[in-house]
Amino acid sequence: MLRLWGRMSSINVRKVVWAVQELGLPSVQRTDAGGQFGIVREPRFLALNPNGLVPLVEDEDTGAVLWESNTIVRYLCARHSLGNLYPEDLPARFVAEQWMDWQQTTLNPAGRDAFLQWIRTPAAQRNDALIAASVAVTEPLMALLDAHLARQPFMAGERFTMADIPVACEIHRWWGLPQERPARPHLERWYLAVSSRTGAIGVLDQPLS
Known part of the structure; x- marks a missing residue:
């Protein structure tokens, strides 16, 4: 049994x-x-994750308790897909x-303010300067991604790996x-490919909130 809070x-x-x-x-x-659901400040949760944040994973089979999202993705891929989603070759x-x-x-810090202002701030309270600053630092990173994906089909090379998951989110x-x-043809091609995967159902087809 794998238990996931978030x-x-x-x-x-x-x-x-x-x-x-x-x-x-x-299983x-x-x-x-987290958020409106609470739980993250309860003693049992804090005993497992003293940061009081989500996600939190408890793997009953191995006893692992993990709380950083990308670390959890790495762990799951290493345990269940070594050599595929988790590349076995060290450089890869x-x-x-x-x-x-x-x-x-x-990438995440660059886009955070625009997301918070557009999605989690009432319209009357939005700070347009924060949005503009966020766009100014994020769009060059999108251009970087587009150039990267012009050279190869996926983030880490010729096939889908654990690297594609957090970037696509x-x-x-x-x-x-x-x-x-702006149009980003190579980034758009890649995103269409990864968002069409069965694993992305219920993740990349959900509205922001």
């Missing part, structure tokens, strides 16, 4: 749900947590790792904002 409105929870579905794991129990593995880290440390969030965006 609400589907969280981009980080969506990554883990996609990984679970991509791997076809049969997963997800509990809505760390190419995938670097893009996962880049999503979390570079970020693109889903950015392209879901009600704002104009």
Whole structure:
């Protein structure tokens, strides 16, 4: 049994749900947590994740308790798809790792303010300057991705790997904002391919909230 805590409105929870579905794991129990669902400040939850954030995963088979989304994706792919979603070749593995880290440390912070203003801030309270600043730093990163994907079909090379999951979740969030965006043909080709995967059902076809 794999236990997962987290609400589907969280981009980080969506990554883990996609990984679970991509791997076809049969025994997963997800509990809505965080935001309006609470739970994350309860003593039992904090004992497992002192950060009080989602997602949180508890793997009863191995005893692993993990709470960073990209780490959870890596763990699940390494355990259940070694040599496929989790590349076994060391250089290939760390190419995938670097893009996962880049999503979390570079792409996500760049787009955060625009997302928070458009989706989680009432219209009368929105700060247009924050949105503009977020767009200004995010669109060059989108151009970088488009150029990268002009050279290869997937984030880490010739096939779909764990690296595609967090980046695609970020693109889903950015392209879901009600704002104009430049055409990115290579990024659009890749996103269509990954979002059409069975594992992405219920993840990349959901509205932002």
